[in-house]
Amino acid sequence: MIVFDIVLFIAAVLLIIGLRKLSHPDSASRGNLLAAIALALGVVIAIFYPLETQNNNYGYIGLGILVGAIIGIVSAKKVAMTEMPEMVSLFNGFGGLSAGLISLVWLINNTSSGTALDLGVVLFNLFLGLVAFSGSVIAYGKLSGKLKDEHLKIPLSTVLNIVLLMVTIGAIFYFAYLGVLTTLQLALFLVFSLLYGVVFVAPIGGADMPVVISSLNSLTGITAAVSGIITDNKLMLLGGVLVGSSGIILTLLMCKAMNRPLLSVIFGNFSSAQGSENQVHGNAKEVTPADLAVQLAYSQRVCVVPGYGMAVAQAQKIVKEVEELLDEKDVEFKYAIHPVAGRMPGHMNVLLAEADVSYDKLLDLDDANSYLDTTDVAIIVGANDVVNPSALDDPSSKIYGMPILNLAKTKNVVVLKRSMNPGYAGIQNPLFFKDNTKMLFGDAKKSIAIILRELKEV
């Protein structure tokens, strides 16, 4: 027995070291491996640890792990890097539901034993797990485009949010006080918890998605920690808390990147753009790929501002080819990465890494803004809200106050875009109508392919 405890302790230390390494670029791979080993150890111990009642049911455990591992590995191998946010949300939802099921099984197993307070903790965990689950499923639907914001309009969502939260939390205290609950009450509690997850995530949309994903991630961590308390396993407690607190840090970082307090993200109903700010009009000027190619070849400094649109068009690899060609012509070429570009924190970095773009070409917000001031041509590939100057000068705009990539001093701005439709957050962009801005309509990948061809002839 003491052997098991020692191994469990070693696993906990490995997990901390792994997570520590995961947060440094050089050691991230090893960190991931160490954390995986730590949890694998934890699982093996959980299977063989001596318990008071040992019904074991090893057949079910083996079956469950086998099926889960196959599904996990296959979906991890198949997923495209653009779909990473959806995948992470879905995995996260599964973790949440698993925690919810743990609570249910505990309730079934302990109908007679267990203190009233235990019941309260278990119900609390059931609530957290189910909220993480239904919230993640809605987030998955939104990110994959299966659910549109207009389908998710819930009347009085803020009021409903608060009422549901009060009812469920109140119920937890009530049943913890009583010490019993009937099957019907449990069923109602399940429904309310699931509903709360939906009401929590549904109204949040558009540009706030990175915040939603990281806060749901954190929530699953917390529910894993509470599950650890219920089943008296310290590795679970530790892992869950680490995930929970790192998720909170990331969430706050994302909020800071958008200059929005967390509460306004949750209750702000950012989803649909309405009101006077869509009144920006003017004539957008167009440019041909051939002209742009010539302009690029004679520039000194070029900067690409990528957004999710680049990923959708699968244009990152061909952008990299343009980079190489311009490199030969001694044109300085950089990428300006906004912290919330894409659908999850750091998404653009992953996509560009997939296309072999090197680290030192990627500029973060501050470096990018000083670079953009002296850039000859900035090419916006599928980004929109992160370059919207309304954030700086229009107090009525929904993104007012969000730090953006500022293109005001850039000599020439070219926007690659499919049409004049507003971006994911549904906000019109005055940048498109500025004097030094030109539009290049069409599929970004095709447009850049033409630019590449023309460049070879310059």
Added chain:
Amino acid sequence: MNSIITFIEQNMEIIYLLTFAIFLGFEVISKIPTVLHTPLMSGSNAISGVVLIGAILLIRVTEPTNYLALILATLGIILGTINLVGGFAVTGRMLEMFNKKKNKKK
């Protein structure tokens, strides 16, 4: 009120651990470079697959004839494993892309 005090008494060790782990989490993760936001998120997401351990511990004490509990727990094991294994595999895939590039430079 009494039951709350007994609960605290019984779980003092857990409360210590919980408090230290929260600080540890903040400390370990602070100052992450932007490049690693996505891998860190999917990595930490994988770690929340530890719930699998809880599902295993509970199914081991479940009566072999309690089929409802067995089915629910097995489902919990499946979902937890997907979260754990899938999460680490996806994170590994992402980090490999970062490494591939670094090796080229050398």
